[in-house]
Amino acid sequence: MASDIIPLETVARPLPAPANSPGCKSAKSCGASAGPSDLPPQIWDKVKDHPCYSEQAHHYFARMHVAVAPACNIQCNYCNRKYDCVNESRPGVTSERLTPEQALRKVEAVAAKMPQLSVLGIAGPGDVLADSARTFETFELVRRTLPDLKLCLSTNGLALPDHVERIRDLNIDHVTITINMTDPAVGEDIYAWVFYDHARRTGREAARILSERQIEGLRKLVEAGVLVKVNSVLIPGVNDRHLLEVNEMVRRHGAFLHNVMPLLSDPAHGTVFGLAGQRGPTAAELKGLQDRLGGGARLMKHCRQCRADAVGLLGQDLSADFTLDKLEPQPDAAAAEAEAARQNYREHVERERADREKAAKAASVGVGASAETEAMLVAVCSKGGGRINQHFGHAGEFQIYEVDRTGIRFVGHRRADHYCQGGFGEDDKLEAVVKTLEGVPVILAAKIGSCPAERLKAAGIEVVTDYAFDYIETGVGGVFKARTSLGRAVQAS
């Protein structure tokens, strides 16, 4: 059960003492990477343990979703109602529907196994406020039983203005609104209808109502002191250029983060877009837009478009370990023991963070002196803790870091989907990894077999294991210096 939960010993391995350095001051880093020195203390306190609101936190903390909200009040053209709400999920995923009581049992079971758990989110499978009673009843039950967990919800925003007081009173500090447009002329191509004020509306009227309600909800939440993240689905040819305006609106109204997610579209999903052949953006198009949005609202780049019943660190999927039939009854003392374990883990993470920060500063020493003008991308195999602690063959995804003269920063992830499931030598899967890592010359892994390492080398990708179990920044800084003019200068002297 839950064997992929990060073992604490791999998170806690100490590093050599770092040297002094000015550290990374890149202006280009991901907005969700903001740390205690960039944010007011009360905001940092709200985000530091939230894996979606803080890129740093996603290395350490887990979230779980409970799928208690099946109904929806709008129809997006990228959604098929057979599956979960695509606004925060991958299409084609179906979650087990729960009652609020079942949801509480599940949260207790996960909490008993996973001290990394810090957030309970509700993100579907429909819209969480379309049938708000089930959503709020679930939050109330969990708030009473596990008061230290942060509560989080994700909505399309149509019903949001009617629920802001309840959200504030329940201490739900984190709300996501999916806003794909502010212009009804764009919106009529994204939404088939909305159900509002006892009637089904279509066309520009539907899009106008939805947009007005979303912005009203955003404004009220910000006034109520709730941290708001805005998700936008990037749909090439439909809202790609328009998302610059959405980003500006997001910034103007005081949302904390803007998360631009790629449309995932396939005829097999049975959606309007999928059947019409509407494509999703390429990784380069997504990055290009994110780069253009760099001066606006803070950006989230570590979203994994997870399921409405997701469990674990972002990028992990332990939902199959916690289906209803597998939930064990919890003994009376379990809740208190689990809370104490979470508290211990948080203290441990505080120490780790301080250590990692020093290591990151040490790693960036000299990086700024490089004569290289091109940034270098590095793929990292990590199962948490901000460390290079995963075997290449077990990596379901690669975390992508960029390094240049201005520093080291996280820029996103690329999926590898368990290249090594039946042993090494699965040529087609290795080919897929090579394709996934186009433009990335180096992989940092804890270990790799000689056969795949040679195959990757032949494809122009070097796999470095010298930094196994070190912090990511130590490895990224190390390979950059070794491969650039800095390394060549050292070799020549």
Ligand code: CLF
């Ligand atoms: Fe869940 Fe969403 Fe809360 Fe996170 S997910 S309700 S804010 S706890 Fe996170 Fe998943 Fe991306 Fe969502 S990675 S899809 S952003």
Ligand code: SF4
């Ligand atoms: Fe589907 Fe979510 Fe859109 Fe509703 S809000 S139609 S569940 S993607």
